[in-house]
Amino acid sequence: MINGFRRKSLSRHREIRVPVALGAADDRLTLWASPGEYPVYDSYDYDYMAEDKVCESAYESALRAVSAGRTVLDIGTGRDLDWATLALEYGARHATAVEGMESTAVLARKTLEKSPYRDRLTLVRSWSTELETDRRFDLCVSEIIGSIGGSEGAAAALADAHARLLAPGGVMVPDRCVTMAGGICVRDIVPDLAFHPESLPYLDRIFASTGHPFDVRLLLSHPTPEALLTDHAPVETLEFAAGVTVEAVETAELTVHTAGRIDGLLLWINLWAHPQDPPIDALATETAWGTTYLPCFDEPVDVRPGDRLSVRLGRTLSDDGRHPDYHLRARLETVTGTHHGSFLSTHHGRVFRSNPLYEEIFSLR
Numbered sequence: 399m400i401n402g403f404r405r406k407s408l409s410r411h412r413e414i415r416v417p418v419a420l421g422a423a424d425d426r427l428t429l430w431a432s433p434g435e436y437p438v439y440d441s442y443d444y445d446y447m448a449e450d451k452v453c454e455s456a457y458e459s460a461l462r463a464v465s466a467g468r469t470v471l472d473i474g475t476g477r478d479l480d481w482a483t484l485a486l487e488y489g490a491r492h493a494t495a496v497e498g499m500e501s502t503a504v505l506a507r508k509t510l511e512k513s514p515y516r517d518r519l520t521l522v523r524s525w526s527t528e529l530e531t532d533r534r535f536d537l538c539v540s541e542i543i544g545s546i547g548g549s550e551g552a553a554a555a556l557a558d559a560h561a562r563l564l565a566p567g568g569v570m571v572p573d574r575c576v577t578m579a580g581g582i583c584v585r586d587i588v589p590d591l592a593f594h595p596e597s598l599p600y601l602d603r604i605f606a607s608t609g610h611p612f613d614v615r616l617l618l619s620h621p622t623p624e625a626l627l628t629d630h631a632p633v634e635t636l637e638f639a640a641g642v643t644v645e646a647v648e649t650a651e652l653t654v655h656t657a658g659r660i661d662g663l664l665l666w667i668n669l670w671a672h673p674q675d676p677p678i679d680a681l682a683t684e685t686a687w688g689t690t691y692l693p694c695f696d697e698p699v700d701v702r703p704g705d706r707l708s709v710r711l712g713r714t715l716s717d718d719g720r721h722p723d724y725h726l727r728a729r730l731e732t733v734t735g736t737h738h739g740s741f742l743s744t745h746h747g748r749v750f751r752s753n754p755l756y757e758e759i760f761s762l763r
């Protein structure tokens with residue numbers, strides 16, 4: 399869920415840079431490379447996620463309701479073993495916390511040594527999909543949700559956990575995640591079509607992790623709902639509790655409500671940690687999740703109220719078997735005619751400078 403937006407010091411931690419999205423003064427819209435779906439997390443990122451009170455309170459509410467007496471699997475426990483610890487605080491019998499990144503697992507081991515729950519908490523350095531165990535858990539908790547809900551690999555990981563690691567009648571936290579989309583024009587709302595300078599170290603680490611440059615997903619720092627020129631609708635639905643569909647195509651029919659121009663889509667998550675609680679809405683609230691911009695028309699298309707935007711978003715597993723590639727197609731019906739657009743947003747494929755927007759962004763790097 400990291401968005402990489404970083405700025406200045408917080409009082410709770412020394413020398414921590416905090417995200418623009420979490421309340422700093424700069425309200426200019428800026429572009430960032432999306433880091434959450436790559437093994438690039440560092441201590442700043444874990445500090446930053448720990449600052450997200452919206453996420454914390456949603457998970458706290460869910461774990462308070464479901465932890466008592468259960469055995470727990472915490473997938474992607476991070477440096478701080480947060481959700482495993484919270485589940486134990488709320489009466490879980492035992493927690494197994496798994497973390498895939500070696501460098502993070504080393505930090506998590508230090509957290510475990512100081513934990514008052516260390517006799518009931520087991521830490522395993524493993525990606526959940528590679529976890530070898532005969533055990534089945536009563537509760538699976540994770541926060542591996544991306545700025546597009548499934549972009550960090552939640553669908554493949556949690557489908558595997560649901561099928562292989564969850565006991566019959568077991569509970570999944572979060573329950574579900576729906577990614578919404580609406581039409582925007584990034585060229586009209588972002589003053590500079592360039593990566594924010596503080597995003598560049600992330601970009602280098604992402605490209606180092608994949609071994610080559612590519613059209614990395616773009617996050618837009620804290621837009622408001624007024625940026626949308628259309629209504630919005632779901633384009634990715636992940637039902638973790640019911641057993642998630644890893645590869646799928648979803649469609650949405652959007653209607654323009656404000657005259658202007660459209661060149662792409664803004665996407666953001668609605669996340670239900672517990673089915674009966676209200677969702678975290680990453681566009682309506684200040685949270686550590688970013689909002690994603692996917693380009694789809696090479697040139698902005700003029701629109702007026704009543705025009706129709708049809709969207710088709712497919713997700714297929716990339717060749718790492720964990721992260722999805724997204725295939726966007728759009729059709730915009732306006733008085734000037736029908737406009738077709740598309741974009742392939744790969745996790746690590748060799749798609750580089752594939753359209754004028756990325757050409758411009760990377761030429762300014």
Ligand SMILES: C[S@@+](CC[C@H](N)C(=O)[O-])C[C@H]1O[C@@H](n2cnc3c(N)ncnc32)[C@H](O)[C@@H]1O
Nearest residue numbers: 399447474475476497498499525526541542555
């Ligand atoms: C967004 S962070 C969340 C960390 C912490 N649970 C929190 O909520 O602050 C996601 C963490 O999960 C790890 N991770 C992602 N997918 C995983 C998987 N399938 N198995 C194990 N670890 C995973 C990442 O390395 C990262 O440390």
